[in-house]
Amino acid sequence: MLLFLLLNNKVMKTNLIHGVLAGVLSAIASVIYLNVYQNLNFVDFSSVINAGSIIGASIMGCVFMAIGYVLLEKIGKPNGKGVLNLVIIGLSSLSILSPLLMDLPLELDFPELFPALAIPMHLFPAMIFFGLDPFFKAK
Amino acid sequence: MHISFYSSIFVETNTTIMKTVNYLIISGVIILLSAFTINESVNLKIADNYSIKFSGTDVEGIFKDLKGSVQFDETNLDASKVSFSVAVNTINTGNGTKNKHAISDKWFDADKFPNITFESKRFTKSTVGYTATGKMTIHGVTKKMTIPFTFANDMFKSKFSVNRMDFKIGTMKGMSKNVSNAIELDVTIPVTK
Numbered sequence: 001m002l003l004f005l006l007l008n009n010k011v012m013k014t015n016l017i018h019g020v021l022a023g024v025l026s027a028i029a030s031v032i033y034l035n036v037y038q039n040l041n042f043v044d045f046s047s048v049i050n051a052g053s054i055i056g057a058s059i060m061g062c063v064f065m066a067i068g069y070v071l072l073e074k075i076g077k078p079n080g081k082g083v084l085n086l087v088i089i090g091l092s093s094l095s096i097l098s099p100l101l102m103d104l105p106l107e108l109d110f111p112e113l114f115p116a117l118a119i120p121m122h123l124f125p126a127m128i129f130f131g132l133d134p135f136f137k138a139k
Numbered sequence: 140m141h142i143s144f145y146s147s148i149f150v151e152t153n154t155t156i157m158k159t160v161n162y163l164i165i166s167g168v169i170i171l172l173s174a175f176t177i178n179e180s181v182n183l184k185i186a187d188n189y190s191i192k193f194s195g196t197d198v199e200g201i202f203k204d205l206k207g208s209v210q211f212d213e214t215n216l217d218a219s220k221v222s223f224s225v226a227v228n229t230i231n232t233g234n235g236t237k238n239k240h241a242i243s244d245k246w247f248d249a250d251k252f253p254n255i256t257f258e259s260k261r262f263t264k265s266t267v268g269y270t271a272t273g274k275m276t277i278h279g280v281t282k283k284m285t286i287p288f289t290f291a292n293d294m295f296k297s298k299f300s301v302n303r304m305d306f307k308i309g310t311m312k313g314m315s316k317n318v319s320n321a322i323e324l325d326v327t328i329p330v331t332k
Contacts, residue, residue: 100236101234102234103199103232103233103234103237104233104234105233106192106199106200106201106231106232106233108233109231110235111231111232111233111234111235111238112235112236112238112239113235114235115235
């Protein structure tokens with residue numbers, strides 16, 4: 001139903017494309033970072049983090065941001081976008097607590113290297129979503 | 140004639156003494172060797188796939204390095220003895236920050252006390268297996284401990300509890316009080332001959 005509504009409105013469609021594209025780019029950036037980080041540090045966290053989960057989480061996160069933008073336009077508040085952006089930044093920042101507090105399986109070596117792997121990935125979706133925003137501004 | 144007679148008696152006596160001495164030496168050697176045979180226990184090597192797990196309220200993890208010597212014979216507990224050494228800085232709680240905290244001077248102080256050691260003094264048979272009584276040293280504090288264990292299929296298994304406050308590990312102040320005093324240890328040590 002939501003997808004139908006999104007696709008039947010130009011503004012909504014633009015936002016959806018914005019979200020999906022940001023999600024795909026964020027997933028690509030995260031998967032590249034994952035491979036580079038693991039190869040450079042000789043670690044393997046594949047049992048807790050893998051390309052599939054990264055792609056899914058990145059696209060879903062960015063689509064939720066896009067849905068937020070769509071809902072904002074429905075409400076039509078003047079400062080709404082700024083507030084929503086702050087909420088997105090706040091949630092992204094809060095989400096970095098999870099890799100910091102997470103206890104990994106005990107058989108994994110070098111758990112101290114895990115936060116530096118996972119934290120940037122929590123910030124990529126919002127960064128790329130905001131970076132692409134000027135290209136999707138309604139004319 | 141007389142000289143020759145006395146001489147032969149002297150030689151005979153000397154030979155008898157020599158024989159007696161030889162018998163005594165041989166008997167002594169046999170007794171000594173048999174004593175060694177009785178007290179000899181089996182030397183065992185610690186296999187690689189050992190595990191030392193610990194758990195308590197708010198804390199769980201493993202130690203990844205174990206070294207030691209094992210002389211254990213189920214039929215000769217008196218001659219059995221073990222000594223183990225666990226490197227404190229190989230602790231893994233699954234969380235890098237907790238690992239650093241654990242080896243810091245707030246808890247184990249790994250720089251000052253790098254090893255946890257146990258040295259057995261006496262083994263006894265119990266209803267379910269055996270007990271090893273010996274000296275446990277953690278965080279520079281040595282306590283006499285009796286550890287229950289089983290031995291089957293070349294595998295030592297033991298579950299016992301250590302009161303961290305007995306060894307002055309951590310405090311009962313602030314967030315540290317969330318960690319229970321009693322830390323349960325689950326140790327599995329496979330051995331080979």
